[in-house]
Amino acid sequence: MKKIGILSLVLLLLTGVLAACSGGGSEKSSGDSTDEEVKLTWYMIGTPQKDTKDVMKEVNKYTKEKINATIDMKMLDWGEYNDRMQVITTSGENYDIAFTSSWANNYALNARKGAFLGLNDLMDKHGKDMKKLIDPAFLEGAQIDGELYAIPANKEVGQQAVLSFNNELVKKHNLDISNVNSIADLEPLLKVIKEKEKNVTPIATFDAYLPFDSILQEELPFAFRLDGNTDEVVNKYEEDITMETLKTMHEYYKKGYIQKDAATSTDSWPLETPNWFVRKEIYQPYAEDVWSRSAGYEIVTRELHEPYIFNNSVTGSMQAISATSKNPERAMMFLNLLNSDEYLRNLLDKGIKGTHYEENEDGTIKDLPARVENYNMPSFAIGNQLILKLYEDDPKDKWEKFEEFNKNSTPSPALGFYFDSNPVRTEIAAISNVTSEFSPALLKGAVDPEEYLPAFNKKLKEAGMEKVLDEIQKQYDEWKKKQ
Amino acid sequence: MHVLLGSFAFMCIFPFLYVIIISISNEQSLAENGYQLIPEQWSLDAYKYLWDMKAQVLQAYGVTIFVTVVGTFLSVTVISMYAYAISRKQFKFRKQFTFIAFFTMLFSGGMVPFYIVMTQFLDLKNTMWALILPMAVNAFYIIIMRTFFLRSVPEAILESARIDGAGEMRIFLTIVLPLSIPGIATIALFSTLAYWNDWFNALLFIDDPNKIPLQSLLMRIENNMDFIKQNAMLSNQNSAILKSIPQDSARMAMVVIATLPIALSYPFFQKYFIKGLTIGGVKD
Numbered sequence: 001m002k003k004i005g006i007l008s009l010v011l012l013l014l015t016g017v018l019a020a021c022s023g024g025g026s027e028k029s030s031g032d033s034t035d036e037e038v039k040l041t042w043y044m045i046g047t048p049q050k051d052t053k054d055v056m057k058e059v060n061k062y063t064k065e066k067i068n069a070t071i072d073m074k075m076l077d078w079g080e081y082n083d084r085m086q087v088i089t090t091s092g093e094n095y096d097i098a099f100t101s102s103w104a105n106n107y108a109l110n111a112r113k114g115a116f117l118g119l120n121d122l123m124d125k126h127g128k129d130m131k132k133l134i135d136p137a138f139l140e141g142a143q144i145d146g147e148l149y150a151i152p153a154n155k156e157v158g159q160q161a162v163l164s165f166n167n168e169l170v171k172k173h174n175l176d177i178s179n180v181n182s183i184a185d186l187e188p189l190l191k192v193i194k195e196k197e198k199n200v201t202p203i204a205t206f207d208a209y210l211p212f213d214s215i216l217q218e219e220l221p222f223a224f225r226l227d228g229n230t231d232e233v234v235n236k237y238e239e240d241i242t243m244e245t246l247k248t249m250h251e252y253y254k255k256g257y258i259q260k261d262a263a264t265s266t267d268s269w270p271l272e273t274p275n276w277f278v279r280k281e282i283y284q285p286y287a288e289d290v291w292s293r294s295a296g297y298e299i300v301t302r303e304l305h306e307p308y309i310f311n312n313s314v315t316g317s318m319q320a321i322s323a324t325s326k327n328p329e330r331a332m333m334f335l336n337l338l339n340s341d342e343y344l345r346n347l348l349d350k351g352i353k354g355t356h357y358e359e360n361e362d363g364t365i366k367d368l369p370a371r372v373e374n375y376n377m378p379s380f381a382i383g384n385q386l387i388l389k390l391y392e393d394d395p396k397d398k399w400e401k402f403e404e405f406n407k408n409s410t411p412s413p414a415l416g417f418y419f420d421s422n423p424v425r426t427e428i429a430a431i432s433n434v435t436s437e438f439s440p441a442l443l444k445g446a447v448d449p450e451e452y453l454p455a456f457n458k459k460l461k462e463a464g465m466e467k468v469l470d471e472i473q474k475q476y477d478e479w480k481k482k483q
Numbered sequence: 484m485h486v487l488l489g490s491f492a493f494m495c496i497f498p499f500l501y502v503i504i505i506s507i508s509n510e511q512s513l514a515e516n517g518y519q520l521i522p523e524q525w526s527l528d529a530y531k532y533l534w535d536m537k538a539q540v541l542q543a544y545g546v547t548i549f550v551t552v553v554g555t556f557l558s559v560t561v562i563s564m565y566a567y568a569i570s571r572k573q574f575k576f577r578k579q580f581t582f583i584a585f586f587t588m589l590f591s592g593g594m595v596p597f598y599i600v601m602t603q604f605l606d607l608k609n610t611m612w613a614l615i616l617p618m619a620v621n622a623f624y625i626i627i628m629r630t631f632f633l634r635s636v637p638e639a640i641l642e643s644a645r646i647d648g649a650g651e652m653r654i655f656l657t658i659v660l661p662l663s664i665p666g667i668a669t670i671a672l673f674s675t676l677a678y679w680n681d682w683f684n685a686l687l688f689i690d691d692p693n694k695i696p697l698q699s700l701l702m703r704i705e706n707n708m709d710f711i712k713q714n715a716m717l718s719n720q721n722s723a724i725l726k727s728i729p730q731d732s733a734r735m736a737m738v739v740i741a742t743l744p745i746a747l748s749y750p751f752f753q754k755y756f757i758k759g760l761t762i763g764g765v766k767d
């Protein structure tokens with residue numbers, strides 16, 4: 001009995017070794033050449049679409065011809081993408097390409113963990129076309145310790161918070177928004193709306209804008225200043241500007257400009273319902289047109305600051321090649337096509353010509369009902385946006401405006417610095433607990449900052465704030481020296 | 484006493500009533516006034532919306548019903564057979580098998596190993612089996628059924644059957660099972676509920692939109708709403724994405740159609756249910 005057990009164990013191990021050998025062998029043989037047809041598995045974020053199969057058939061015809069590979073795109077819905085990818089990564093499942101970003105399937109974390117392949121060499125070999133097209137700020141800012149781990153989608157590189165206004169109300173009450181440059185400037189306008197419009201909430205709940213570049217998540221306290229001494233990491237909740245801004249927000253709250261349940265509410269404030277006056281959004285060129293179109297009435301914007309290039313904005317939408325991929329070279333060739341080949345990019349984004357969209361004589365396009373209903377893809381998440389066809393009602397210079405916007409964006413002081421949070425993991429967990437207790441109510445103006453900010457900061461200190469700040473500063477200084 | 488019980492019963496039913504009310508409220512008045520017990524305007528738009536996406540809803544319904552029926556049947560079969568075997572003293576390895584089942588109640592492998600086993604060893608990704616197999620055997624129900632068989636099937640009956648020449652399978656099917664209907668019905672109800680309400684396995688293993696069960700569809704919609712609201716990065720695309728997600732009243736309508744059938748089936752199980760649960764408490 002015992003012997004059989006040992007024998008079977010040996011057999012099992014042997015087969016394991018053999019399997020490993022053969023696996024290694026095939027990997028080598030795949031090489032640079034595209035002689036052998038391969039199938040690439042691609043995980044994408046977004047609601048699965050009905051017509052994906054038909055479109056992918058077309059895509060595969062094209063990619064097979066170009067790089068002798070077929071693509072198996074698996075779309076995972078917004079809300080589950082993060083969890084699913086985490087399980088897939090930890091289980092070591094074999095896949096080739098996956099969407100990654102600062103807000104889903106965390107780029108920096110996965111790259112540090114070794115889940116993604118380093119792409120510098122691969123890109124030089126098989127990604128020349130896209131390298132020419134993608135804004136260099138993306139390729140530089142997204143590098144972690146000198147290595148790029150995912151290909152950023154070329155789009156607006158800067159991030160700019162704006163206030164957007166319901167123009168119907170602006171016109172109706174003859175308001176002047178041209179002087180609004182900060183949240184504090186809103187006061188007289190909000191007052192009018194509050195008095196004259198019973199059914200309108202003046203402020204569609206938002207977090208106050210604070211001029212910092214946040215490390216890790218936006219609401220966590222660690223941040224670099226954008227003005228003044230930008231080389232020092234600070235607790236942004238201890239800064240004067242924070243106190244000032246939050247006081248304004250609380251003032252508005254007390255006057256009834258903000259909904260009473262702001263701190264806990266998760267209302268989405270749909271644009272189609274005109275029951276708001278002002279809201280905060282992230283801008284990109286001509287965004288107001290897009291918003292107005294989906295709202296059904298005009299929306300106008302005022303910027304809160306110049307566009308900055310943050311880590312979060314350069315890593316906003318990327319495609320990574322998995323460390324478990326058996327065909328990283330082919331995957332890179334596909335990404336190269338995806339980001340530089342107009343036909344493929346438009347096919348994936350807009351669907352099949354004649355079925356999903358119609359092309360006008362001047363090269364602009366018009367959606368057909370099939371696209372709206374059955375093939376509505378998240379454009380920004382797929383790849384290079386600047387080679388997409390324009391809609392007939394798009395401004396002709398849309399992509400030029402994007403390039404201009406990118407040129408005018410200022411890099412944040414900490415652009416390219418990715419903090420390794422491992423040494424202070426426990427402290428960060430404690431701090432994020434404290435933060436989630438205080439920050440929603442504070443940032444939305446629901447509580448008095450004079451009372452709650454000091455209490456918040458005291459708790460942060462108890463949770464190990466100093467230690468984390470020191471660690472960030474240490475890593476930042478080291479990183480800075482290498483620049 | 485009646486008033487007390489009545490109000491307690493009302494408290495139990497009230498949330499569901501509220502859901503029904505929201506599902507037939509006008510979307511515009513929901514956006515303006517929030518949830519109200521008596522909305523300003525009634526509307527059946529939410530159900531019309533569901534009717535428009537009936538292909539997807541019906542598909543999900545079909546998956547749920549299939550998984551529930553097959554799953555319940557399978558799990559009742561496996562559980563009752565396993566429990567019967569370990570309840571008989573003649574079975575030599577009964578202690579070992581009891582321990583195997585019991586052990587899983589104390590320790591589990593965790594999510595990642597579970598995922599690896601399901602996708603890489605069993606290769607069940609994107610199959611209906613991924614929705615059925617993980618919940619087919621429940622150690623706790625095995626223990627309940629074992630106790631049930633011990634208590635309600637006297638050894639003497641089995642003895643006489645054996646003397647009359649019946650084999651093990653025959654004894655189990657024609658004597659043990661009919662005697663144990665209350666217990667089996669209880670297990671069946673539990674399994675039905677578990678399968679009907681399951682969304683997690685689909686979240687882990689199903690990418691194919693045609694194989695998503697109803698609860699999972701609902702869960703996806705809720706998760707998407709939360710996710711999109713929390714991520715400012717998406718705000719540029721926000722309106723387009725939000726538009727593809729059902730509004731409040733439609734979501735509530737979905738809750739109604741997902742819950743109603745199982746709630747309505749409850750009375751049919753009920754008479755067994757009470758008997759089945761109390762039986763363990765009686766000492767004879």
